Every structure is written in C-alpha cells, then in structure tokens.
Amino acid sequence: MKKFDKDRLILALGGPALAIVVAVALTSVVLIASGRSPVEPYALMAEYAAHSDIQVLIVNQAATYYLAALAVAIGFRMNLFNIGVDGQYRLAAMVAALVGASVTLPGPLHILLILVVAMLVGAFWAGIAGILKTTRGVSEVVSTIMLNSIATSVVAYLILPAQFGEQRGNNLTTGEIPESGWFPGIELGAAGEIYGFVVVAALCGVLYWLVLNRTRFGFDLRATGAGESAAIASGVDAKRMVLTSMLISGAVAGLAGMPILLGDAHTYSLDFPAGLGFTGITIALLGRNHPVGIALGALLIAFLDKASATLDYNGYEKEIAMIMQGMIVMAVVISYEAVRRYGLRRQQQKVGEELAAAAAATDGTGPENRKEVSA
Amino acid sequence: MANHDIHLSVRKGTVHAIVGENGAGKSTLMKILYGMQKPDEGTITVDGQEVSFSDPGDAIDRGIGMVHQHFMLADNLTVLENTVLGSEKLYGIGARARTRIKEISDAYGLGIRPDARVEDLGVADRQRVEILKVLYRGARTLILDEPTAVLVPQEVDALFDNLRELKAEGLTVIFISHKLGEVLSVADDITVIRRGTTVASVNPADVTAKQLAELMVGAELPSPETRESTVTDTPMLEVKGLTLTENDPVDGARTVLDDITFTIRKGEVLGLAGVEGNGQTELIDALIGTRRPDGGTVTLGGEDITAWPTRKRREGGVGYIPEDRHRHGLLLEAPLWENRILGHVTEAPNSKGVWLDIKSARSDTERIVTEYDVRTPGIDVTAGSLSGGNQQKLIVGREMSHNPRFLIAAHPTRGVDVGAQAQIWDQIRAARREGLAVLLISADLDELIGLSDTLRVMYRGRLVADADPATITPEALGSAMTGAASGHLEDEEPGPARDGGEDR
Numbered sequence: 001m002k003k004f005d006k007d008r009l010i011l012a013l014g015g016p017a018l019a020i021v022v023a024v025a026l027t028s029v030v031l032i033a034s035g036r037s038p039v040e041p042y043a044l045m046a047e048y049a050a051h052s053d054i055q056v057l058i059v060n061q062a063a064t065y066y067l068a069a070l071a072v073a074i075g076f077r078m079n080l081f082n083i084g085v086d087g088q089y090r091l092a093a094m095v096a097a098l099v100g101a102s103v104t105l106p107g108p109l110h111i112l113l114i115l116v117v118a119m120l121v122g123a124f125w126a127g128i129a130g131i132l133k134t135t136r137g138v139s140e141v142v143s144t145i146m147l148n149s150i151a152t153s154v155v156a157y158l159i160l161p162a163q164f165g166e167q168r169g170n171n172l173t174t175g176e177i178p179e180s181g182w183f184p185g186i187e188l189g190a191a192g193e194i195y196g197f198v199v200v201a202a203l204c205g206v207l208y209w210l211v212l213n214r215t216r217f218g219f220d221l222r223a224t225g226a227g228e229s230a231a232i233a234s235g236v237d238a239k240r241m242v243l244t245s246m247l248i249s250g251a252v253a254g255l256a257g258m259p260i261l262l263g264d265a266h267t268y269s270l271d272f273p274a275g276l277g278f279t280g281i282t283i284a285l286l287g288r289n290h291p292v293g294i295a296l297g298a299l300l301i302a303f304l305d306k307a308s309a310t311l312d313y314n315g316y317e318k319e320i321a322m323i324m325q326g327m328i329v330m331a332v333v334i335s336y337e338a339v340r341r342y343g344l345r346r347q348q349q350k351v352g353e354e355l356a357a358a359a360a361a362t363d364g365t366g367p368e369n370r371k372e373v374s375a
Numbered sequence: 376m377a378n379h380d381i382h383l384s385v386r387k388g389t390v391h392a393i394v395g396e397n398g399a400g401k402s403t404l405m406k407i408l409y410g411m412q413k414p415d416e417g418t419i420t421v422d423g424q425e426v427s428f429s430d431p432g433d434a435i436d437r438g439i440g441m442v443h444q445h446f447m448l449a450d451n452l453t454v455l456e457n458t459v460l461g462s463e464k465l466y467g468i469g470a471r472a473r474t475r476i477k478e479i480s481d482a483y484g485l486g487i488r489p490d491a492r493v494e495d496l497g498v499a500d501r502q503r504v505e506i507l508k509v510l511y512r513g514a515r516t517l518i519l520d521e522p523t524a525v526l527v528p529q530e531v532d533a534l535f536d537n538l539r540e541l542k543a544e545g546l547t548v549i550f551i552s553h554k555l556g557e558v559l560s561v562a563d564d565i566t567v568i569r570r571g572t573t574v575a576s577v578n579p580a581d582v583t584a585k586q587l588a589e590l591m592v593g594a595e596l597p598s599p600e601t602r603e604s605t606v607t608d609t610p611m612l613e614v615k616g617l618t619l620t621e622n623d624p625v626d627g628a629r630t631v632l633d634d635i636t637f638t639i640r641k642g643e644v645l646g647l648a649g650v651e652g653n654g655q656t657e658l659i660d661a662l663i664g665t666r667r668p669d670g671g672t673v674t675l676g677g678e679d680i681t682a683w684p685t686r687k688r689r690e691g692g693v694g695y696i697p698e699d700r701h702r703h704g705l706l707l708e709a710p711l712w713e714n715r716i717l718g719h720v721t722e723a724p725n726s727k728g729v730w731l732d733i734k735s736a737r738s739d740t741e742r743i744v745t746e747y748d749v750r751t752p753g754i755d756v757t758a759g760s761l762s763g764g765n766q767q768k769l770i771v772g773r774e775m776s777h778n779p780r781f782l783i784a785a786h787p788t789r790g791v792d793v794g795a796q797a798q799i800w801d802q803i804r805a806a807r808r809e810g811l812a813v814l815l816i817s818a819d820l821d822e823l824i825g826l827s828d829t830l831r832v833m834y835r836g837r838l839v840a841d842a843d844p845a846t847i848t849p850e851a852l853g854s855a856m857t858g859a860a861s862g863h864l865e866d867e868e869p870g871p872a873r874d875g876g877e878d879r
Binding site (some may be wrong): 213214215216217218219220222223227229230231232233234235236237344347348350354355363 | 665688710731733756
C-alpha cells in the first residue's frame with residue numbers, strides 16, 4: 001500500500017510546485033512585456049534575503065501569517081469560508097491591547113490574560129457569523145465580509161480619545177502595555193530579535209494537526225467538509241459543527257495579531273498592520289490546509305513581502321512581488337484542481353488494473369460471476 | 376466490462392422498452408447510444424446510416440436525445456430559459472423560442488407553462504420540461520432513463536399518455552426500466568438485458584410479467600427462500616402515530632408521513648413496498664433522526680428514542696444502509712479506513728475517549744475487506760474508486776460490525792452485481808437469526824418478498840396494506856403500491872398460518 005502513499009505525496013507536492021512555477025513564469029511575462037529583465041528581480045530578492053536581519057523579519061512576519069492562515073484553514077476544512085479573519089484579528093488585537101494596558105499582573109498571567117481576551121473577542125466576532133448561518137441561513141462569506149467593515153468602524157470608534165484611545169502625536173493608540181505583558185523574544189544579536197510568539201504559532205500548528213487528524217471532533221469536522229449529507233447521516237450535528245468551527249477559527253484569528261502586539265508594538269495604534277486575514281486566505285490555499293504546507297506558504301509570502309523592499313533600491317517596482325502573489329493565488333486554484341482530478345482518475349484506473357490483475361491471477365470461479373457491472 | 380454483444384433494433388414510431396436488473400448494463404448502453412461513452416467495438420446505425428458519436432452533440436445532430444433520470448435543470452430559471460439554454464442559436468431566446476415551445480407543447484400535449492420557474496414545478500412537470508428540451512433540440516428519438524422511478528402512479532399514467540402522443544407523431548421512444556408492469560403497459564417491443572448482454576427480444580403481448588422477470592434474472596430466480604421463521608415475540612422497534620408534514624412551494628403543507636404505526640420484533644424483517652417518493656425517504660430520515668417528526672413516537676428495545684439525536688441512535692444500535700450511498704453512506708474522496716469510521720466515530724474500535732484509534736480502525740477495515748469480500752487493492756484507496764457493489768459491501772460490513780439491534784436497509788442491493796447481492800442477503804439473514812430487527816425498503820419486489828417476514832405497503836405517506844410474503848405475488852403487491860388495493864392482501868390461499876401483522 002506504500003505505493004499509493006508515495007503517489008499521494010508526489011501529487012501533494014506537485015500542486016504547489018506547479019503553481020509556483022506557473023506564477024514565476026507569468027510574472028516573468030509581465031516583466032518582459034514591460035521591457036525589464038525577467039530574471040534579475042528574483043536574483044535581487046534572493047540575494048537580499050540572504051542577510052540575517054531580513055531573515056529575522058521574514059520569520060517574524062511568517063508567524064503572523066501562519067496564525068491567520070490556520071484560522072482560515074480551520075474553516076476551509078469544513079467548507080466554511082471565513083473571510084472575516086481580518087476583522088476578527090484587528091478587533092481582537094485592539095481590545096486585548098486595551099485590556100493589557102489597563103492592568104498590571106505578574107508576567108505570565110498578564111500575557112495569558114491578553115491572549116484569552118484576544119481569543120474570546122475573535123471567537124465572538126466570528127461567532128456572530130456562525131449564529132447568523134445556523135439560525136438564519138446567512139452565507140458566512142457575506143456576513144464575515146460585512147463584519148470586517150463593521151470591525152473597522154468599531155475599532156475606529158473605540159480608539160478615539162473620547163472613548164479609550166490616547167493621542168500620541170499624529171497617532172491614536174490604546175496606551176502601552178506594561179513590560180510584564182511583553183512576550184519574551186529570542187535575541188539574535190545584530191540580526192535582531194525573533195518573536196517568542198513564533199514558538200506559540202508552531203505549537204498552534206501541531207495542535208491543529210493533532211485535533212483534526214487524531215480526535216473524534218476533528219474527524220467529524222473533516223467529514224462535514226468532505227460530505228455534509230453523509231456527515232449528518234453519520235450523526236454529526238451540522239449546525240453545532242458550523243458554530244463550533246467558526247468559534248475556533250475566530251479564536252485562532254484573534255491570536256494572529258499577537259506576535260506583533262506582544263513582541264513588538266505593545267500597543268494598538270492606527271498603523272497596526274491590516275489585511276493579514278486576506279493574506280491568510282492565500283496562504284491557506286497555497287498550503288492546502290496542511291500545517292506544514294501552511295508554514296511553507298507563510299514563509300514564501302513573507303519572503304516576497306520583505307525581500308521585495310530591495311527592488312525599489314534597484315530600479316524595479318516592489319509591486320512586482322504583489323503581482324507574483326496574485327499570480328500564485330490564481331495558479332494555486334487552477335493547478336490544485338487539475339492535480340486533484342488527475343489524482344482521482346489515476347487512482348480509479350490503478351484500482352481497476354490491480355483488481356483485473358488479481359482476478360486474472362486467481363481465476364478460479366470464472367470471470368462471468370466475478371465481474372463488476374458498473375452501470 | 377459493462378456491455379458485450381448487444382443487439383438492439385428499434386423501429387421508428389414505437390415505444391421500445393429495455394429492461395434488466397439493476398446493474399445489468401442498461402445505463403451504460405444508453406450512454407453509448409447517446410454519445411457519452413464510446414463503445415470498444417460494434418456499430419450503431421440510424422436511419423440506415425452507420426454513425427459514430429463522440430459526444431452528446433453528435434447524437435443530438437442525429438436526432439437522438441436523452442432524458443436523464445436525474446434532471447439537469449437550473450432551478451432559478453424559467454422553463455423558457457431552461458429550454459433555450461445552450462441552444463440559443465436554434466430559435467433565439469425571445470418570441471420565436473416561445474412560439475416554438477408552445478408549438479411543441481401543444482403538438483404533444485405536454486402542457487408547458489414557459490414562464491413558470493422550475494423551482495416551483497413538481498417532479499412530473501420538471502420531467503416534461505426535460506422532454507421538451509430534447510424535442511426543442513430536434514430529437515426524433517428519445518431515450519428515457521428510468522423515467523417512472525420518481526413518479527407517483529397518476530403521474531406515470533400521464534407520462535405514458537405523453538409517450539403515446541409522441542409515438543403517434545412518428546417519434547421513437549427508448550424506455551429504460553426494471554418495472555415490468557409499466558413496461559408491459561406502454562411498450563411495443565421489449566429487449567431484455569442481463570449481465571451486460573441482450574438475452575431476448577419479445578413482444579409484450581406474448582409474455583407475462585413473470586416470464587419477463589425470469590428472462591431478466593436468468594433461469595434460476597435467486598429468490599432467497601429461508602422460510603424457517605426467526606421472528607420472536609419481543610418487540611425491538613415500535614413506531615406509533617409517526618406524522619410529518621412538509622412545506623411544499625406548490626401545494627403548501629403536505630403530509631408526507633401520515634400516522635405511521637408498526638412494530639418490528641427481534642429476528643423479524645419487515646419489508647416496506649411502495650413506489651419511490653411515497654414517504655419512504657422521510658420515514659428513514661425520521662427513524663435515523665435526521666428529520667424531526669411532527670408527531671408520534673419511536674421506541675427502540677423499550678426505550679423512547681423519539682428525541683434522540685442521530686449519533687445517540689447510532690450508538691444505541693441502529694444500523695443504517697442508506698438509499699443513496701454516495702450522499703449518505705460514504706465520503707468518496709476519503710480512504711476506505713476513514714469510511715469505516717464514518718457513522719461510528721464514537722465507538723470501538725474507531726476511538727478511545729476523544730482520540731481516534733487509527734491503528735485499530737485500520738486493522739478492522741482490513742478485516743471487513745476480507746470478511747465481506749470487498750474487492751480493493753488496499754484500504755488506503757478512496758471509496759470513490761471502488762465499484763458500486765464493493766462500496767455497498769463496505770457499508771454493509773461496517774454497519775454489521777457494530778452489532779446493530781435494528782437495521783434500516785434501504786435498497787441494500789441496488790446497483791450491486793448478482794454475486795454481491797446474494798452475499799448481502801446472506802448477511803442480513805444471518806444477523807436476523809441472531810435477533811436483529813430489520814426494516815427493509817426496496818424497489819425490487821422479489822427481494823422484498825424473499826427476505827421479509829412481514830410486508831407492508833406504503834402509499835402517499837400511509838401504510839395502506841399488509842401481506843404475508845409466503846403467499847403474496849408481486850402482481851398483488853404491485854396493485855397495492857399503486858393505491859388500487861388496500862387492507863390485508865391475500866392471494867388464492869388465505870391460510871391463517873402466519874400473522875401478517877395485526878399490530879397495526
């Protein structure tokens with residue numbers, strides 16, 4: 001049976017590889033069309049990323065992306081499109097920053113409190129979409145997109161000085177979290193500091209894999225994604241499953257802002273990074289919802305983000321990296337579907353062949369009453 | 376090999392029926408005639424000209440159109456829009472198309488309303504839209520794949536009237552079915568297919584339903600005769616006054632289950648006969664717990680389970696062989712061992728506490744594959760890559776492995792080859808001997824009569840008749856299924872030997 005496993009591994013790697021090759025090729029076409037060198041930008045970026053301080057930036061950025069992508073992937077595994085990770089993590093980061101700045105607790109407790117608040121707020125915001133879907137049948141795609149823009153408004157309102165915010169020059173912030181609420185980083189000298197939260201993100205990935213693949217709950221969740229009617233008949237309460245996975249997805253989304261908040265910014269301000277949720281969708285797709293795949297995808301996108309800074313200094317627009325990200329999304333969707341269909345067809349053929357071979361080998365009872373009629 | 380040595384000739388202006396058991400190769404033959412599948416060898420001749428179809432478009436060009444068993448209509452478009460969709464070049468999409476639709480509808484008495492939305496139409500109307508679509512595209516030969524499977528008897532009659540109209544206008548109809556009564560009433564010629572090959576061409580005037588049935592299954596009717604009764608006096612499943620109403624967009628509230636009451640005792644197989652769509656699906660849903668009834672109680676082994684969710688019922692010993700195994704019984708893209716877990720994820724050997732026990736689940740899957748003769752190269756292949764019969768054997772093996780007290784077996788041998796069929800019957804009979812209570816729902820009357828201890832007939836959401844399988848004939852059962860007879864059905868010998876079910 002190892003043969004099928006090997007096949008599956010090749011197919012699993014084939015999709016992303018094909019997607020990236022296609023994306024690079026298409027980006028090169030864009031470069032040629034605009035009269036530029038089709039290879040130099042890649043060389044520049046690779047060279048730039050060889051610097052250890054850039055590598056630290058990439059890893060830190062990847063941790064944030066990883067959490068956002070995990071949140072999206074949890075939904076994807078049961079055919080739920082949580083487009084609202086973006087709103088969920090921003091609202092969660094803002095409220096967590098507020099709470100964190102207004103209390104003083106001994107170190108670990110302080111951090112724990114901030115994390116719990118962030119997860120609760122993220123889960124709450126996603127839960128609204130979950131409840132709308134289970135009670136009123138509202139598509140989670142529509143409701144989470146709307147909740148994104150409501151979150152933007154809510155954050156903008158709460159951060160006003162008249163509410164909870166503080167004016168700092170041109171910026172509005174939620175006030176600084178005391179040092180007991182900072183997550184210790186990994187000091188690398190001149191290269192900078194890797195967020196300690198990178199470890200937490202990795203642990204989340206392990207937990208994600210463990211829960212989905214090794215628990216009853218995970219099986220029910222995957223079954224619902226693979227065939228909802230079959231899952232219902234098998235005893236899964238589909239509505240509760242929608243709500244639960246929405247809550248978990250939101251809670252993980254709530255963590256997505258934490259690497260920056262606890263490791264670097266220590267406050268939520270107007271320039272807190274936005275758009276992580278959408279990048280997370282790209283990465284979850286690219287990583288095929290697999291924790292290792294998502295990690296590689298997060299590193300790739302973080303590399304494009306951070307290494308593209310060098311293009312500006314060398315006469316290229318750094319938007320080339322954005323074009324490539326866009327190409328990757330398209331190529332991923334197309335190549336995965338192509339590879340999936342090819343894989344299914346190939347397996348069907350193989351099963352047919354192996355059975356025919358087995359029947360020929362043990363041809364005892366005669367072919368007449370052994371054959372399967374497929375009509 | 377689904378088809379070999381098929382010889383079929385259809386005369387113009389006739390209704391030609393093709394009959395055969397489930398899985399005999401009827402649908403494959405039709406796919407070849409309609410260009411969806413290419414034959415390995417042999418020829419097709421239309422109007423004296425040899426043709427070769429590489430896709431359905433070629434077939435339509437030759438005037439051959441197909442009405443599929445599963446309708447291919449866009450629900451939120453109107454009848455007119457559905458009809459012109461993909462054939463905009465023929466008569467445009469406006470007034471000319473509307474005129475043409477009216478012409479066709481009037482010529483063949485189809486009674487089409489071009490501006491009705493498809494989602495508001497009933498099943499029979501949708502089927503007429505499918506027929507219209509094919510005629511609109513210029514078909515002179517229509518292939519109908521099991522058109523009556525989804526219809527209630529009155530609708531079947533109406534359909535047959537339509538078919539006669541088509542015939543009168545010189546069109547040719549190829550009619551695929553395994554329902555012999557219908558075939559005899561509407562067909563001009565009958566071709567019988569068995570195990571992928573044509574075994575006979577007969578004139579309906581010369582044969583009886585019984586002769587036709589024998590031709591279909593071969594000389595020996597595999598009638599599973601095990602008449603030693605294993606029925607005990609202990610009730611296992613008691614259903615009292617089960618009622619379910621459904622909101623239908625056309626007819627408003629519709630009672631789909633009307634005061635259903637029956638008891639199945641330990642070791643008893645209760646067979647439920649009925650034309651599809653008379654409430655069987657809803658009854659199954661209510662018993663497995665995926666649909667809440669509006670009234671009535673379900674009791675399993677003395678315990679009231681009416682309020683139990685599906686999972687608790689499954690854990691409590693309700694086995695389930697669903698009627699649509701692809702939608703309700705399997706995860707097609709998941710490997711066999713995961714499918715073995717499906718439906719029993721909380722039970723040994725699949726899990727320990729909240730954790731899956733993958734090792735045991737896998738080795739138990741190996742056991743099922745061996746014991747139930749599932750033909751597969753291994754347990755890591757996806758369920759979708761197995762043939763229908765092997766998928767069904769896996770499901771049967773899975774459900775039997777949890778020692779059910781009560782088994783819902785809906786069409787347990789549908790689409791299964793003859794060998795696997797006998798095997799599945801054996802397994803149900805063996806479990807029955809150990810005290811299993813079975814609700815058997817099947818469109819195959821011989822299977823029902825052969826396997827059941829008690830028979831009930833369902834018609835329009837009600838149990839209208841009961842019968843003793845030892846004495847009943849398929850004909851008598853068939854007439855009750857169409858609502859023509861009710862009460863206790865008896866044939867020539869009304870022996871009081873066994874109770875038909877006074878518990879009603």
